[in-house]
Amino acid sequence: MTVRIVGAGPTGALLAILLRRRGLDVTIYESRRDPRSAPPETGRSINLALADRGIEALRRVGVFDEVFSRLVPMTGRMIHDQRGSTSLQPYGMRAAEVIYSISRHRLNQALLDLAIRQYGVEVRFEHRLEAADFAGGVAQLRDLRADRLETVPMSPLLACDGAGSRLRRDMQAAALITASEQALDHGYKELSIPAGADGEYRMQKNALHIWPRGRHMLIALPNDDGSFTATLFLQNSGLVSFASLDAAATIESFLAENFPDVVSLMPDRVAEFLANPTGFLGTVHADPWSVGGQAAIIGDAAHAIVPFHGQGMNCCLEDCLEFDACLEGQTDWQRVFRDFHARRKPNTDAIAVMALENYLEMREHVADARFRLRSALALELERRFPERFIPRYSMVMFHHEIPYATALSRGRVQARLLEELTAGAATLADVDYVRAQTEIERQLEPLAVIRSSVTNECA
Ligand SMILES: Cc1cc2nc3c(=O)[nH]c(=O)nc-3n(C[C@H](O)[C@H](O)[C@H](O)COP(=O)(O)OP(=O)(O)OC[C@H]3O[C@@H](n4cnc5c(N)ncnc54)[C@H](O)[C@@H]3O)c2cc1C
Numbered sequence: 524m525t526v527r528i529v530g531a532g533p534t535g536a537l538l539a540i541l542l543r544r545r546g547l548d549v550t551i552y553e554s555r556r557d558p559r560s561a562p563p564e565t566g567r568s569i570n571l572a573l574a575d576r577g578i579e580a581l582r583r584v585g586v587f588d589e590v591f592s593r594l595v596p597m598t599g600r601m602i603h604d605q606r607g608s609t610s611l612q613p614y615g616m617r618a619a620e621v622i623y624s625i626s627r628h629r630l631n632q633a634l635l636d637l638a639i640r641q642y643g644v645e646v647r648f649e650h651r652l653e654a655a656d657f658a659g660g661v662a663q664l665r666d667l668r669a670d671r672l673e674t675v676p677m678s679p680l681l682a683c684d685g686a687g688s689r690l691r692r693d694m695q696a697a698a699l700i701t702a703s704e705q706a707l708d709h710g711y712k713e714l715s716i717p718a719g720a721d722g723e724y725r726m727q728k729n730a731l732h733i734w735p736r737g738r739h740m741l742i743a744l745p746n747d748d749g750s751f752t753a754t755l756f757l758q759n760s761g762l763v764s765f766a767s768l769d770a771a772a773t774i775e776s777f778l779a780e781n782f783p784d785v786v787s788l789m790p791d792r793v794a795e796f797l798a799n800p801t802g803f804l805g806t807v808h809a810d811p812w813s814v815g816g817q818a819a820i821i822g823d824a825a826h827a828i829v830p831f832h833g834q835g836m837n838c839c840l841e842d843c844l845e846f847d848a849c850l851e852g853q854t855d856w857q858r859v860f861r862d863f864h865a866r867r868k869p870n871t872d873a874i875a876v877m878a879l880e881n882y883l884e885m886r887e888h889v890a891d892a893r894f895r896l897r898s899a900l901a902l903e904l905e906r907r908f909p910e911r912f913i914p915r916y917s918m919v920m921f922h923h924e925i926p927y928a929t930a931l932s933r934g935r936v937q938a939r940l941l942e943e944l945t946a947g948a949a950t951l952a953d954v955d956y957v958r959a960q961t962e963i964e965r966q967l968e969p970l971a972v973i974r975s976s977v978t979n980e981c982a
Contacts, residue, residue, distance in 0.1 A: 524854070525550055527662070527680045529652045529690065531558075534822030534839040535683035536634035540584050541847040543641040551638070552664050554651035558632055569713065569752045570744045571630070572597070572731065572833030573623045574920040580840035586633050594623040595745040601730035602889055607784030611730060612889065616902045620921045622731070622833065624744040652684060655693040657814050662690075679856045680818040683839075688824035691809055702809040707829055709739070709882075710759045710801040716788045718749025725788050726751065733885055734782050738763070740886035741782050753789065755796075756804075756886065765801045804829050806875050810868070813860035821846060821863075826871035831881040832919060838874050841923065842867060873931040877919060896948065897941040903951055904941075904959060911967045912937065924974050936966050 526542050528535045531553035539549045555561070573581075573594065581587035598621050599613040614620055638644050649667040655677065656662070662680055664673050682690035686704075695702040719725050724745065726732060732751070734741040743753040758764040768774050774796045779786050786792060807827040813819035822839035849862040888894040901914035915934030918925045940962055944954050 524548065527552065527675060527677070529553075529662075529664075529680065529682045530684035530822075530824070531555075531631075531635055531638075531646055531648075532683060532685060532822070532839075533631060533634060533836050534824075534843060535681075536631065536638045537580060537584065537840055537843040538681060538683060538821065538846065539638040539644050539646075540634070540641060541843055542850075543638075543644050544584075545847070545850055547643075549638075549641075549644045551644070551646045552650040552652060553646060553648050554667065555648065557646075557648045558628060558635065569627060570624045570746055571627050571836055572744065573625045573630075574833065574837050576834070576841040576923040577837035578623075579923045580844050583844065584637065586630075586637055590625060590630060590633050593629055593747050594625050595747055596621040596623055596729055597731045597745070598729050599731075600885075600889060601727055601732045603732060603734045603782070603784055604890065605736070605781075605783070609727075609784075611727075612895065612898060613902070615917050615921055616905055620917060621729075622920055624731075624746065626746065652682070652689045655680070655690055655818060657694075657697055657699060657817060660817055662818075677817040679816060679860075682818065682820045682824050683822045684824050686805070686807055686823045686827035688807075688820055690818060691807070691820045691824050694814055694818070694820070695809075699814045700809055700811055702807070705806045705808065707804040707806075707882075708758055708760075709756050709804055710765055711804060711830075712755045712757070712765070712796060712799050712801050714753045714755060714789055714792055714795050714799070716743055716751035716753055716785070717790070722749040724749050724751075726785075733889060734785065735886050735888075735890045736781050737887055739781070741785070742885070743785075753785070756882075759801070768796070771797070806879065808872075808875075811861075812864045812868075813857075816856035816860065819856075819860045819863070826875060828871075828875045828878040829882060830878070831885055832874065832878040834874050834878060834919060838871060838927070842871075870927040873927040874919070877915070877927070877931055877934070893945065896945050896950070899951055900941055900945055900954060901937065903954075904963065907956065908960065908963050910969050910971065911963050913970065924977060925970070926977060929973055933967060940966065 525548045528539055528549060528551045531551050535551055539551055542549050578587055599611045602610050602612060639646055651665045651667055652662060653665050654663045660677050661674050662677055664675060666673060682688055684690060691702055694700045728745050732743040739757040741753055741755050743751040745751050760766045768777055771793050774793050778792055806829060809825050812825045821842055828835050845867050846863050849859045904912040905914060915930055915937060918930035944959055948954050
């Protein structure tokens with residue numbers, strides 16, 4: 524049997540590897556050129572934060588070791604205030620609790636290389652899905668080199684074609700699913716911070732840098748060549764927005780006023796601002812994710828999220844493991860799709876909520892003293908009561924065995940506790956830890972219970 528996959532991004536490539544390991548033949552259709560012979564795209568998140576869920580998936584197929592030497596660990600958030608002072612907020616309380624900056628292009632290449640090396644996997648680049656005919660059970664793809672339409676059977680067709688998924692839009696147009704693309708009123712633009720003359724990093728290398736400014740923010744992730752890639756998140760329209768910043772002089776004064784300590788490290792800032800595209804940010808909701816046993820959407824195509832938790836790709840890679848688990852002992856595609864949706868949807872809904880909440884946290888709260896005290900207390904409570912209390916950020920980023928939905932619900936209880944325990948406290952020494960213990964034991968189940976209830980088998 525041949526499974527057809529649309530899209531050779533991280534989701535499509537990893538899925539192909541896992542399906543092949545189950546003995547299925549796979550053909551991937553990808554609209555772009557082969558990334559192994561094409562230069563990386565510009566203006567589209569050059570680097571990504573890779574965390575435990577993504578690492579777990581990459582480990583399972585042996586790609587993590589391959590990319591490891593090119594990863595840059597980030598141990599915490601380096602906050603840059605308006606005056607240029609910096610402070611590091613550690614991500615976790617253990618040395619291993621770091622996230623990694625990884626090149627999107629390199630990761631994609633490593634996954635695709637492995638997929639293509641498998642006998643039984645074929646990739647057809649420059650083939651674009653153009654339409655799906657669910658009544659006829661076929662899809663139409665255009666061979667962009669020959670400008671020729673090809674018709675292929677679905678059953679099954681797995682669309683991993685990203686946030687703007689063609690297949691999702693066709694399913695929605697045929698009223699077979701409900702779907703929405705909720706746009707954020709902010710967009711993003713990439714700017715570069717080159718390495719120094721001797722290839723050295725010009726800011727602290729092992730951190731994710733943030734310039735939180737309330738309604739907008741700049742972040743920068745390190746690359747492995749001494750440079751950083753910065754991303755400006757800003758409103759699309761309004762007084763201070765991508766729409767209003769349309770001339771060199773206003774762009775320069777906006778950057779200099781808001782990010783004074785970094786402008787000198789971005790020599791091409793204004794030219795890049797004018798030349799680079801403004802990216803769209805939004806959340807995709809779809810329900811269900813499949814049409815009978817014919818076709819399904821997976822990854823960003825089903826549940827794209829805003830990038831503020833650094834989890835979009837991590838979540839997509841975890842999708843692939845979950846989809847693979849649903850194939851255990853069965854090839855009834857309708858059941859596989861149904862089980863996958865039932866198992867996964869509560870978790871992808873949860874990370875969508877947390878990603879949106881994290882935007883406010885990054886652009887506003889990280890600069891706030893009360894927030895910093897609550898964050899420090901969360902780490903302290905984990906140190907004292909590790910069997911019951913793990914900060915929400917850590918559950919999401921460092922604990923793939925804790926589902927996103929659990930992180931969201933426990934996180935809500937924990938947020939209330941942190942609020943109560945820090946009321947009237949100025950430092951960690953002021954916190955009543957006896958009360959903390961009593962409340963934690965009363966309100967939070969031991970994590971061992973959660974871990975033992977998570978199964979790798981599908982419903
Ligand atoms: C600014 C920004 C920063 C981000 N940062 C992070 C981060 O730090 N950490 C993280 O985990 N995630 C991050 N993400 C999210 C991450 O980029 C996505 O979740 C991930 O790329 C989704 O993978 P995918 O394979 O599902 O889709 P995509 O990566 O979008 O891949 C889809 C593939 O399908 C192909 N395709 C599309 N349409 C068709 C068609 N009609 N026919 C054939 N092929 C088609 C495309 O060419 C592409 O190769 C970020 C996203 C953005 C926008």
